[in-house]
Amino acid sequence: MTATPTVQPSESSESKTVSVARDTAARAVEHLLSRQDERGWWKGDLETNVTMDAEDLMLRQFLGIRDPDTFAAAARYLRSQQAADGTWATFHGGPPELSTTIEAYVALRLAGDEPDAPHMAAAAAWVRSRGGIANSRVFTRIWLALFGWWRWEDLPDLPPEIIYFPKWFPLNIYDFGCWARQTIVPLTIVSARRPVRPAPFPLDELHADPRRPNPPRPRAPLASWDGAFQRLDRALHAYHKVAFRPLRRAALRSCARWIVERQENDGCWGGIQPPAVYSIIALHLLGYDLDHPVLRAGLESLDRFAVWREDGSRMIEACQSPVWDTCLAAIALADAGLPPDHPALVKAADWMLAEQIDRPGDWSVRRPGLPSGGWAFEFHNDNYPDIDDTAEVVLALRRIDHPEPERVEAAVRRAMRWTLGMQSRNGAWGAFDVDNTSPLPNKLPFCDFGEVVDPPSADVTAHVVEMLAHEGRTYDARTRRGIAWLLSEQEPCGAWFGRWGTNYVYGTGSVVPALIAAGVPASHPAVRRAVRWLESVQNEDGGWGEDQRSYLDPEWMGRGASTASQTAWALLALLAAGERDGKAVERGITWLAETQREDGSWDEPYFTGTGFPWDFSINYHLYRQVFPVTALGRYVHGEPTGARPRSS
Numbered sequence: 001m002t003a004t005p006t007v008q009p010s011e012s013s014e015s016k017t018v019s020v021a022r023d024t025a026a027r028a029v030e031h032l033l034s035r036q037d038e039r040g041w042w043k044g045d046l047e048t049n050v051t052m053d054a055e056d057l058m059l060r061q062f063l064g065i066r067d068p069d070t071f072a073a074a075a076r077y078l079r080s081q082q083a084a085d086g087t088w089a090t091f092h093g094g095p096p097e098l099s100t101t102i103e104a105y106v107a108l109r110l111a112g113d114e115p116d117a118p119h120m121a122a123a124a125a126w127v128r129s130r131g132g133i134a135n136s137r138v139f140t141r142i143w144l145a146l147f148g149w150w151r152w153e154d155l156p157d158l159p160p161e162i163i164y165f166p167k168w169f170p171l172n173i174y175d176f177g178c179w180a181r182q183t184i185v186p187l188t189i190v191s192a193r194r195p196v197r198p199a200p201f202p203l204d205e206l207h208a209d210p211r212r213p214n215p216p217r218p219r220a221p222l223a224s225w226d227g228a229f230q231r232l233d234r235a236l237h238a239y240h241k242v243a244f245r246p247l248r249r250a251a252l253r254s255c256a257r258w259i260v261e262r263q264e265n266d267g268c269w270g271g272i273q274p275p276a277v278y279s280i281i282a283l284h285l286l287g288y289d290l291d292h293p294v295l296r297a298g299l300e301s302l303d304r305f306a307v308w309r310e311d312g313s314r315m316i317e318a319c320q321s322p323v324w325d326t327c328l329a330a331i332a333l334a335d336a337g338l339p340p341d342h343p344a345l346v347k348a349a350d351w352m353l354a355e356q357i358d359r360p361g362d363w364s365v366r367r368p369g370l371p372s373g374g375w376a377f378e379f380h381n382d383n384y385p386d387i388d389d390t391a392e393v394v395l396a397l398r399r400i401d402h403p404e405p406e407r408v409e410a411a412v413r414r415a416m417r418w419t420l421g422m423q424s425r426n427g428a429w430g431a432f433d434v435d436n437t438s439p440l441p442n443k444l445p446f447c448d449f450g451e452v453v454d455p456p457s458a459d460v461t462a463h464v465v466e467m468l469a470h471e472g473r474t475y476d477a478r479t480r481r482g483i484a485w486l487l488s489e490q491e492p493c494g495a496w497f498g499r500w501g502t503n504y505v506y507g508t509g510s511v512v513p514a515l516i517a518a519g520v521p522a523s524h525p526a527v528r529r530a531v532r533w534l535e536s537v538q539n540e541d542g543g544w545g546e547d548q549r550s551y552l553d554p555e556w557m558g559r560g561a562s563t564a565s566q567t568a569w570a571l572l573a574l575l576a577a578g579e580r581d582g583k584a585v586e587r588g589i590t591w592l593a594e595t596q597r598e599d600g601s602w603d604e605p606y607f608t609g610t611g612f613p614w615d616f617s618i619n620y621h622l623y624r625q626v627f628p629v630t631a632l633g634r635y636v637h638g639e640p641t642g643a644r645p646r647s648s
Contacts, residue, residue: 025632031600040351042329043322044622052316054107073314075111086122091607091617099140132208147199156445157236160188160251175438180452182275186282264380267297271378272319327396334399336633341401370421373414391467427481428456450612457499462514469518494529509569513576522578542587544570551614564602568627
């Protein structure tokens with residue numbers, strides 16, 4: 001196989017668009033290069049919603065480690081995110097969200113904002129109009145219970161004895177996705193201990209009826225999943241009162257040991273903020289002093305999630321994405337024509353190679369004999385490498401001429417072996433685990449904070465298929481199974497669902513290039529349906545956009561304000577499908593050129609990333625840069641520059 005030669009400008013009517021694209025890409029490349037850390041990595045801010053900031057303040061209040069400057073800076077950020085009606089949303093331009101508004105309100109009260117202040121009174125009035133605290137999610141009410149604002153008896157229970165369930169038993173901890181598992185294990189300790197640290201003020205203003213703060217909820221029919229789990233929860237509450245104390249104490253010790261064993265070298269857990277918060281609370285309840293090395297390192301790690309802004313406000317990142325950002329940046333720069341031996345790319349490769357994980361993690365519970373070899377998303381997360389990052393890192397490394405090619409080859413071999421070993425039974429790939437598809441965890445009343453399992457997805461599977469194709473594995477039976485699964489998952493309209501990016505534009509922008517790389521012809525009916533769908537949802541301004549509401553409402557599929565990242569995803573699919581000369585591509589390239597800022601970047605307040613579909617949305621601040629650079633580069637240069645497909 002040979003790479004498509006570089007496309008040269010011509011005297012055709014298209015040459016003006018090519019010239020504009022080249023100039024736009026050059027400015028964007030310069031900006032992206034300027035953002036590389038001297039150690040080789042890239043990392044943009046990872047913006048989520050204000051529950052991260054609110055829970056950080058509630059944690060500090062609970063532990064008694066209040067700091068006036070921190071509280072003031074966090075409060076400044078919380079106020080800046082409040083809508084005119086007094087509410088908070090979970091993504092830019094989204095609808096008000098009850099639990100988010102409650103947590104932000106409580107955090108501001110802890111920071112000193114008075115309930116009769118106009119912005120606070122408006123928030124409280126809106127909360128009451130939506131049923132008050134009683135209608136908030138379980139996790140919000142857990143936080144309130146820590147301060148006596150809600151009764152533990154009125155919360156779903158999950159006992160720490162779950163740690164002893166074998167992996168074949170329903171609802172064992174490995175039935176949960178890794179992010180949920182890391183959160184649930186410490187919360188079983190919190191649920192068992194049911195602590196209350198006296199609140200500094202009441203919250204009567206957040207109850208629809210303060211005389212009946214917790215009105216009874218209707219009981220679902222026994223024959224339904226909801227009804228069955230409601231009754232299971234009643235049984236667990238009864239068990240809490242009669243639990244065999246030696247067993248309970250042993251379970252608490254086992255949970256604590258499980259938590260401590262998974263603490264990363266930087267003090268965090270899984271490289272993400274929520275499990276770190278709950279792990280610190282849980283261990284503290286079991287007697288770990290705040291000066292204990294485990295807790296001291298954990299608290300220090302939380303400070304690294306803080307982004308201090310020029311206006312003096314302080315935003316908390318849910319996690320950090322240096323590996324993901326770095327591999328995407330390397331791909332973008334190579335595809336935009338940066339020489340494969342450019343020092344920035346070589347430095348990025350060195351850093352990525354050093355980040356490869358060589359130890360087993362939780363994934364090995366389902367694959368005990370599989371050697372490690374993946375990459376994680378974050379700076380420190382050896383327990384939870386993910387398949388998506390691993391595939392994209394390999395694609396990035398293959399675009400770089402590294403001075404030690406044998407080192408790259410060895411890393412890629414390990415990554416390939418691990419990735420192939422993580423294929424699920426249906427031929428596809430999830431993000432972190434194999435066959436993590438149990439229907440039961442999402443049914444638990446305890447688990448209403450978003451997706452808690454990790455089934456295979458089209459976007460992750462597509463990235464793996466693309467990587468396997470570039471490694472000369474197009475006709476490997478495992479690759480063919482992945483392709484067959486992708487074709488079977490196409491929506492009737494021609495799009496693919498996007499699990500980790502918003503949404504159908506992301507899924508389609510991931511799958512079409514993978515299918516083409518794996519030898520599916522551009523004339524294939526699935527590819528033609530995808531092209532027609534993308535053309536049908538292109539905005540009048542020439543860009544593409546999709547709102548988070550598409551996860552709930554099919555009417556929003558492919559609909560939303562144009563964004564740089566989503567326009568790039570659509571262009572990547574159309575370019576791969578052979579539509580380079582089409583009007584839709586020309587209009588998309590023009591939109592990118594016309595909306596580029598003077599410094600070579602793009603503005604993108606909209607959330608185009610996904611943590612949990614609908615429940616947890618992400619604005620990756622580097623997406624607005626890396627994906628447009630990739631799309632512009634492929635428009636100008638054709639096939640990815642420097643990508644070196646391996647022969648079988």
